[in-house]
Amino acid sequence: MSVPNHFELLGRDGAARTGRLTTPHGVVRTPAFMPVGTAGAMKGLHWREVRDAGADIVLGNTYHLMLRPGAERIAALGGLQRFTTWNGPMLTDSGGFQVMSLAQLRKVSEKAVNFRSHIDGAAIELSPERAIEVQLLLGSDIAMQLDECVRLPAERADIERAMQLSLRWAERCKRAFEQAPDGHMLFGIVQGGDVPELRHASARGLVDLGFHGYAIGGLAVGEPQEVMLAMIEEAAPILPADRPRYLMGVGTPEDILEAVARGIDMFDCVMPTRNGRHGVAFTPFGPVNLRNARHADDPRPLDEDSDWPSTRNCSRAYLHHLVKSGETLGAMLLSEINIAYYQRLMRDMRGAIADGSFGTFRAQTRAGWAQGDI
Ligand SMILES: CC1(C)O[C@@H]2[C@@H](CO[C@@]3(CNc4nc5cc6c(=O)[nH]c(N)nc6cc5[nH]4)OC(C)(C)O[C@@H]23)O1
Numbered sequence: 001m002s003v004p005n006h007f008e009l010l011g012r013d014g015a016a017r018t019g020r021l022t023t024p025h026g027v028v029r030t031p032a033f034m035p036v037g038t039a040g041a042m043k044g045l046h047w048r049e050v051r052d053a054g055a056d057i058v059l060g061n062t063y064h065l066m067l068r069p070g071a072e073r074i075a076a077l078g079g080l081q082r083f084t085t086w087n088g089p090m091l092t093d094s095g096g097f098q099v100m101s102l103a104q105l106r107k108v109s110e111k112a113v114n115f116r117s118h119i120d121g122a123a124i125e126l127s128p129e130r131a132i133e134v135q136l137l138l139g140s141d142i143a144m145q146l147d148e149c150v151r152l153p154a155e156r157a158d159i160e161r162a163m164q165l166s167l168r169w170a171e172r173c174k175r176a177f178e179q180a181p182d183g184h185m186l187f188g189i190v191q192g193g194d195v196p197e198l199r200h201a202s203a204r205g206l207v208d209l210g211f212h213g214y215a216i217g218g219l220a221v222g223e224p225q226e227v228m229l230a231m232i233e234e235a236a237p238i239l240p241a242d243r244p245r246y247l248m249g250v251g252t253p254e255d256i257l258e259a260v261a262r263g264i265d266m267f268d269c270v271m272p273t274r275n276g277r278h279g280v281a282f283t284p285f286g287p288v289n290l291r292n293a294r295h296a297d298d299p300r301p302l303d304e305d306s307d308w309p310s311t312r313n314c315s316r317a318y319l320h321h322l323v324k325s326g327e328t329l330g331a332m333l334l335s336e337i338n339i340a341y342y343q344r345l346m347r348d349m350r351g352a353i354a355d356g357s358f359g360t361f362r363a364q365t366r367a368g369w370a371q372g373d374i
Helices: 047-052 062-067 071-076 080-084 096-102 128-138 156-179 196-209 225-238 253-260 271-277 309-313 316-325 328-354 358-371
Strands: 007-013 016-023 026-030 032-035 058-061 090-093 104-108 113-116 123-126 142-144 185-190 213-216 245-247 266-269
Touching (some): 007 328, 026 032, 032 058, 062 071, 090 128, 128 142, 196 213, 225 253, 309 328, 316 328
Parallel strands (some): 032 266, 090 142, 185 213, 213 245
Antiparallel strands (some): 016 026, 104 113, 113 123
């Protein structure tokens, strides 16, 4: 039985694509950036700011939400959208990756990944079936398969073992997902580390199984950018051109621009909010660290041409003062400024691809970042 396709390709410019992904909670314009609301909240922002900044979809994490407040509790309260009041499309990661980066005493077997909660030490078993059950209880529009992501650098044998296990788990997730309500989607995740032939085998195995969309995982785990980009070039051409491609955990504005140029449609990363909390703003002329004393007397806004009020109105001197004083408002303003910058980058890329000017846009954007803050 063929897997329904909710993705519509609207335009291409070289390998770059723009499209629309229709979910039960609304349409996602691609290329899309998903702000990360790990435990059901966007750190430092109201949902209305996330929406006003232009985000169509946000990301939540199975690992965090199943531990607290619990998937069954969220289901009893009407599901993730109602519980959080976001009410738009949501994608949930499956938890395998977070277990590897957060949990204590974890053990991977054929059956599942077993670990102790980082919150209260409770013994937890996360199988492919339970990962799907949790995401169905949360009610996310797009669920991710359970997979095993190997940190790079790693031995080829370990990368291959984890890739093959992830393929077997993909099949179990697909079977468990047959219970999902119409319109909900399940994405497979390409693994294979930095080994081209393992990336090919993983992508082919997932395509043979058939998913609503395909993620490229196992990257943005500390490898050099050229390795990440090379692995995209190995995997993307094997994935169906008419289905969405999602690069997990990426990334900086430059990572995203270069990945879009290689055929990626969806992204998520904690950087806009994390860097915002640390006093760093993303701008058309590169990152600006507001902790730097050079801003103390600067009355200029970060970017007077921005359509985002805080970016256009708040002086650097004020932002510097808030950050140095440890005022919560500093983290809040820089988080919204960064989310707005990422969404403006996505919007501008969608427009450039649609009118065939992506190459020019890419060169001009890179030149702006290279110019640096003046
Ligand atoms: C870039 C930046 C700032 O993002 C931070 C920190 C360290 O990297 C990040 C982002 N990178 C990242 N790669 C991923 C790979 C997978 C994967 O293979 N499978 C599944 N199911 N989910 C994934 C989620 C991923 N997130 O991962 C954590 C550890 C969540 O913090 C993030 O550096």
